[in-house]
Amino acid sequence: MTVRKSERLLNLLIMLLVQRHYVSKERIRAILYDDSPSTEAFEKTFERDKEELRSLGVPIEVGQMDAYFDDEPGYRIRADEFALPEINLEPDEASVVALATKVWDNAKLAEATTDAVSKLTAAGLDLDLGALDIAQPRLSADEPSFEVFWEATLTRRPVTFDYRRPGYDAPLTRHLQPWGVVRFSGRWYVVGLDTDRGEERVFRLSRVVGKAKVSGRPGAFEIPPGTDVRESARRLAPLAPSEEAVVLVRPGAGAPLRRAAGSVEPDVDGPDEETPWDRLCLPGGAQAEELLVLGPDVYVEQPPGLRDEVVARLRAAVGAQP
Amino acid sequence: MTATAGTGPGAAKDQVGRLLRLVPYLHGREQVPLDEAARVIGVPPSQLDQDLRVLFLCGLPGGLPDDLIDVDLDALEGEGVIRVSNADYLARPLRLTPTEATAIIVALQAMRAGAAGATREVVDRALSKLQAAAAQGAPVVDPGHEAPATLALRAKLEDAARRRRQVRMTYYVPARDEESERVVDPHAMVAHHGVDYLDAWCHSAQAPRLFRLDRVHEATVLDSAVTTEPRAPRDLSDGILAGEEATRVTLRLQPEARWVEEYYAVEEVRPQPGGGSEVDLLVGDERWLERLLLRLTPSARVVAPKNYADGAAKAVRQALALYDEPPG
Numbered sequence: 001m002t003v004r005k006s007e008r009l010l011n012l013l014i015m016l017l018v019q020r021h022y023v024s025k026e027r028i029r030a031i032l033y034d035d036s037p038s039t040e041a042f043e044k045t046f047e048r049d050k051e052e053l054r055s056l057g058v059p060i061e062v063g064q065m066d067a068y069f070d071d072e073p074g075y076r077i078r079a080d081e082f083a084l085p086e087i088n089l090e091p092d093e094a095s096v097v098a099l100a101t102k103v104w105d106n107a108k109l110a111e112a113t114t115d116a117v118s119k120l121t122a123a124g125l126d127l128d129l130g131a132l133d134i135a136q137p138r139l140s141a142d143e144p145s146f147e148v149f150w151e152a153t154l155t156r157r158p159v160t161f162d163y164r165r166p167g168y169d170a171p172l173t174r175h176l177q178p179w180g181v182v183r184f185s186g187r188w189y190v191v192g193l194d195t196d197r198g199e200e201r202v203f204r205l206s207r208v209v210g211k212a213k214v215s216g217r218p219g220a221f222e223i224p225p226g227t228d229v230r231e232s233a234r235r236l237a238p239l240a241p242s243e244e245a246v247v248l249v250r251p252g253a254g255a256p257l258r259r260a261a262g263s264v265e266p267d268v269d270g271p272d273e274e275t276p277w278d279r280l281c282l283p284g285g286a287q288a289e290e291l292l293v294l295g296p297d298v299y300v301e302q303p304p305g306l307r308d309e310v311v312a313r314l315r316a317a318v319g320a321q322p
Numbered sequence: 323m324t325a326t327a328g329t330g331p332g333a334a335k336d337q338v339g340r341l342l343r344l345v346p347y348l349h350g351r352e353q354v355p356l357d358e359a360a361r362v363i364g365v366p367p368s369q370l371d372q373d374l375r376v377l378f379l380c381g382l383p384g385g386l387p388d389d390l391i392d393v394d395l396d397a398l399e400g401e402g403v404i405r406v407s408n409a410d411y412l413a414r415p416l417r418l419t420p421t422e423a424t425a426i427i428v429a430l431q432a433m434r435a436g437a438a439g440a441t442r443e444v445v446d447r448a449l450s451k452l453q454a455a456a457a458q459g460a461p462v463v464d465p466g467h468e469a470p471a472t473l474a475l476r477a478k479l480e481d482a483a484r485r486r487r488q489v490r491m492t493y494y495v496p497a498r499d500e501e502s503e504r505v506v507d508p509h510a511m512v513a514h515h516g517v518d519y520l521d522a523w524c525h526s527a528q529a530p531r532l533f534r535l536d537r538v539h540e541a542t543v544l545d546s547a548v549t550t551e552p553r554a555p556r557d558l559s560d561g562i563l564a565g566e567e568a569t570r571v572t573l574r575l576q577p578e579a580r581w582v583e584e585y586y587a588v589e590e591v592r593p594q595p596g597g598g599s600e601v602d603l604l605v606g607d608e609r610w611l612e613r614l615l616l617r618l619t620p621s622a623r624v625v626a627p628k629n630y631a632d633g634a635a636k637a638v639r640q641a642l643a644l645y646d647e648p649p650g
Contacts, residue, residue: 005334010341010380018382018411031383052335056342057419083414085455093448096433096441103429109421113429115339116422118364119415120452122346137432138518139465153462154420170577170597183466186517206581223462230464255494255501271644293617294499295637299644307645314642317620317635 008032009049013058017082022063022074050075058082084119094121105140108147141188143205145212146181149190152214153178156221158195161212163203171209176201177221180229191232193221202233245286246302248277253297260284271299288313340365340373342416345406349413353403374398377406423456424463432465472518475541476511479520482543483508483552489522491541493533497609502526506533507548523550568604571611572625575599579621582614600625608633 011032016023029042036042050060059081062073089097101117104110141147145161152159159178162171178192187204194201248270249257258264261280270277277299288309291298300307344363348354360367374393381390394405418426427449434445482489489508494501506522518535570589575582577597582588589602605611608630615622615634624631 006337006341006376007379009334009338010376011383013338014380014411015383053338056335056339057416057422059417079411082417084417087451087455089448089451092444093451096430096437096445096448097426097452100426100429100433103432104425109425109429112419112422112425114364116418116426118343118362119418119422120426122343122415137436137465139429139432150424150463151421154424164577164580180462180464182464209577209580229462230466253499255499256496271646289617292619292641293496293613295612295616295634296640296644297499298641311642311645313619314638314645317638318642319620 009053012049013053013077016060016075016077017079019076022061022076024072024074028075087120089120097121103137103139105138106142106146109139109141109150139183140186143188143208145205145208146188148212148214149178149181149188149205152212153181153190155218156223157214157218158216158220159190159212159214161203162209164207164209174201174203176203179223179227179232181205182230182233184233189233191229200232243285243303243306245282245300245306247280247282247286247291248299248301249280249294250275250297251278254280254294256290257282257286257294257298260286337373337376340370341377342412344370344373345377345409345412346415348404348406349409353397353405356398356402356404359404371398374404374406377409381408418456423452427452427456428463428465472535475535475538476518478541478543479508479535479538480511483510485543486548488525488544488546488548489541490544491533492539494537494539496537497607497613499613501539505544506531507550509550509552511535523548568606569608569627569630570602571605571627571630572600572602574623574625575601575618576621579618582618582622605630612637 012028015028015031025046028046029036033042033046036045054060059077061076061078061081063076064072064074097117097120101110101114104113149159151157156177159176161174161176163174164171175195176190176192177195178190180191182189182191187206189202189204191200191202193199247257248268251266257280260282262283263281265279265281267276268279279301286306288306291300291306291310292313300310340363344359347359347362356367356370360370363370365373375395377391378393378395379390383389388408390408391406392408397403397405430445430449430452434442434449437445479489487508488505490503490505492501492503504524504526506520506524508520508522510521512519512521512532519532520535520538521530521532523529524531524533573582574594575598580599582603583591583599583601586603589604592600594600611624611630612633615624615631616637619634619638624634
């Protein structure tokens with residue numbers, strides 16, 4: 001069965017590749033599908049075969065056979081679209097390309113990279129791994145929805161997903177035209193047009209709840225010209241709060257906050273006298289989580305919004321204790 | 323690369339994909355031993371043998387003997403060598419799919435950041451050739467780049483591990499909210515969930531430890547040689563705590579705290595009505611759990627063992643008291 005099908009797929013590919021003109025469905029059927037019991041069965045098998053070849057990356061074109069009979073579609077594969085252009089990698093370039101197979105820490109993309117390298121090196125290349133001075137990076141992508149957004153971004157198809165915002169909201173269903181996928185500090189984000197809000201938005205993939213769903217046809221939207229997804233993500237991502245924060249910290253506590261502090265004023269009066277306090281001025285602001293984690297070793301002075309959030313969350317926790 | 327043979331869904335497609343890589347590889351070579359070709363394509367020789375027997379049946383439409391691709395089955399069966407001819411139209415490899423092109427370009431972009439001087443120039447040359455061949459528009463996937471300080475630190479620790487030299491470093495322990503200096507025997511770098519760790523023997527703790535790179539400060543490579551043997555690299559797939567003494571703790575998470583399920587190696591997740599969940603995770607250090615609960619305030623609570631919640635609950639009451647809020 002597999003042999004029969006492989007043979008048919010490859011013969012179909014060759015037939016469409018070597019013809020200068022479109023090949024009619026009738027001719028394809030007569031030569032390769034003469035064992036089909038009915039027109040319906042033929043149509044079904046032929047559709048599936050075309051899809052399988054396309055998913056391998058074979059560009060099958062559909063066109064009009066004849067200017068006079070426009071109901072007759074024909075098919076062809078253009079040789080210049082089918083084949084990899086001549087790339088001619090030098091031996092040292094081929095070596096870094098070969099090393100690229102070790103970068104992805106994600107099964108699907110590691111496989112895609114390996115397949116790419118095996119195409120690029122199909123003609124047989126000399127590898128020179130000797131003189132490379134390189135710190136090998138690892139790109140992990142273990143967010144469950146990563147592959148869906150990757151595929152949707154490459155094919156320009158809209159995505160629907162449930163998204164959990166940090167804070168108190170229940171997950172909300174969002175609709176996005178994904179423009180790009182960007183990595184910051186080991187985490188992946190997607191940038192795109194939120195079609196419910198009609199605005200550019202960024203989402204952190206680890207906060208996508210459940211399965212993201214792709215809908216619509218490939219090429220369903222255009223990415224606005226001049227879009228720089230990295231710049232958009234930097235602008236939109238809630239990567240760091242920006243309102244300056246002032247906090248009191250007990251001596252010796254909160255080393256990460258101290259590193260981020262613009263100034264430290266030691267030995268100031270605080271909310272209790274168990275220990276002295278240090279006043280830290282945090283020009284980049286602070287997030288409630290990084291303060292809550294310090295328990296009674298930190299006291300928020302400014303801004304009021306941050307102080308209120310910390311107090312509200314502490315009070316909610318006390319209220320929730322059994 | 324797919325090495326699965328057989329008759330499952332996609333088997334025919336995979337077989338055609340292999341043949342589209344094999345023919346360009348054979349093109350321009352008079353003959354290639356079956357074993358060697360199988361290694362290049364990444365399948366067992368028996369699978370490649372089957373693939374070649376399919377190729378034997380294919381060719382130009384018309385069905386005349388001259389139309390078929392010529393696979394020398396005598397040579398294959400007799401000498402174990404592959405000779406293929408009359409297949410010039412398949413001589414070029416297939417164009418890269420968008421996923422393949424993007425995957426390799428993004429991988430090279432990530433490598434670029436870690437490359438120095440002349441090597442970076444080589445990566446740039448390879449990148450520009452691939453980008454031209456892929457003929458894509460603006461890049462839609464951006465791997466970012468690690469801060470040069472992180473790369474320099476990692477290179478320094480990798481070098482120390484390779485040369486088996488001890489390292490003195492300042493390390494921040496969030497579970498104790500404390501920074502301390504220690505001497506370690508660096509053994510290897512490992513990555514887990516996008517975070518890099520140094521696997522090392524810690525002379526202060528007299529125990530093996532994993533150190534998160536982003537919590538290491540001011541590392542100095544010493545002249546003294548390491549005094550412990552590197553062990554087999556740790557397998558982190560079972561979670562970062564594998565092998566250490568750990569207690570199973572059950573937490574009830576509100577929806578907004580469910581990122582914990584992805585962030586830490588949880589043993590089991592049981593979704594609850596209302597969007598929350600109950601998770602089991604292995605906790606090696608009670609103070610670590612206390613910090614996690616504080617960070618999640620008020621969206622997580624301990625179901626069992628009950629006393630594991632005491633530390634965090636006390637800290638919450640004390641913290642609230644600072645703001646003159648009556649507890650409870």
